[in-house]
Amino acid sequence: MKTITVLSRKGGSGKTTLAVNLATMAFLAGHKVLLADMDPQRSASDALRARQEPGPALAEITAGKLFMTKSNAMREDYDFLFIDTPAAPEADVAQAVNVADFCLVAGRPxxxxxAPIVRTAEAVRRLGKGGLVVLNQAHTNRPEVAPVAFPEIMEALRFCGLPLAPHGLRSREAFQKAMAHGRCVVEQEPGSPAARDLERLWAHLEAQVSGLGETPMRTVLTA
Ligand SMILES: Nc1ncnc2c1ncn2[C@@H]1O[C@H](COP(=O)(O)OP(=O)(O)OP(=O)(O)O)[C@@H](O)[C@H]1O
Ligand SMILES: [Mg+2]
Known part of the structure; x- marks a missing residue:
């Protein structure tokens, strides 16, 4: 099983949008997927509950339940565990990074x-984890650049400690419409530019995590 934690210190940067869309893409690719919603706002849970079709399983959890959620999911043969996190508190988010095999740092360009993207990426590296920075809500008026971002932002991100995903998500109404039905944009608007962005991002993520070894859960046993 691969555990993917989606995080960002900045509120509204697209954590839940990424978690729901990518978990659903994994499900559509035939995997057994659990989405653990660690945010007390329960936005990912609201989205998945609105879903009419079969989809990722949902667990509403707190940081204290991370270890148990992951070990249950491993026992139940899930292929992917996605964890949607709140912007704060940091200590809780750090626990979600600790159980992850791969982290996605969401941020707008x-x-x-x-600064929040760079700090979040540095925190992931400090905890010894790998991952990607995923730009979300990029402007749509420069389609030749993928992901669309200002050159100076791209330059700063080169030094943040995590690589930048070659495909980000642009700001599209389709993401908001899809979320209202607990769907990913590929289901909501197949063939649309939003769907293409998500397909490319999922393909990249799948390739990245398929080569990873599983991170053993840290268990402290005292005699
Ligand atoms: N690519 C996108 N295109 C259009 N709207 C988007 C996109 N990504 C996110 N949004 C919208 O922006 C808002 C914030 O996104 P989201 O809830 O995913 O962020 P978040 O990081 O999970 O926020 P929070 O910190 O509150 O948990 C939502 O209304 C969402 O629908
Ligand atoms: Mg959220």
């Missing part, structure tokens, strides 16, 4: 999101 804007000046005010840059």
């Amino acid at each position: 804007s000046f005010l999101d840059l």
Whole structure:
């Protein structure tokens, strides 16, 4: 099983959008998928509950339940565990990073999101984990750049400690419409530009995690 934690210190950067869309893509690819919603806002849970079709299983959890959720999911032969996290508190999010095999740091390509992206990516590296920075809500008016971002932002992200995903998500209404039905944009608007962005991102993520060894869960046993 691969555990993928989606995080960002910045609120509204697209954590839940990424978690729901990518977990659903994994499900559509034939995998057994659990989405663990660690955010007390329960946005991912609201989305998945609105879903009419079969989809990823849902677990509403707190940081204290991470270990048990992961070990149950492994026992139940899940292929993917996605964890949607709140923007804070940091200690809880750090626990979600600790159980992860791979982390996705969500952020908008804007000046005010840059520092939170870099700090979040540095925290992931400090905890000894790998992952990707995924730009979300990029502008749609420069389709030749993937992901669309200002050159100076791209430059700063080169030094943040995690590689930048070659495909980000642009700001598209389809993401909001899809979320209202607990769907990913590939189901909601197949063939659309939003769907293409998500397909490319999922293909990249799948390739990245398929080569990873599983991170053993840290168990402290005292005699
Ligand atoms: N690519 C996108 N295109 C259009 N709207 C988007 C996109 N990504 C996210 N949004 C919208 O932006 C808002 C914030 O996104 P989301 O809830 O995924 O962020 P978050 O990081 O999970 O926020 P929070 O920190 O509150 O948990 C939502 O209304 C969502 O529908
Ligand atoms: Mg969220």
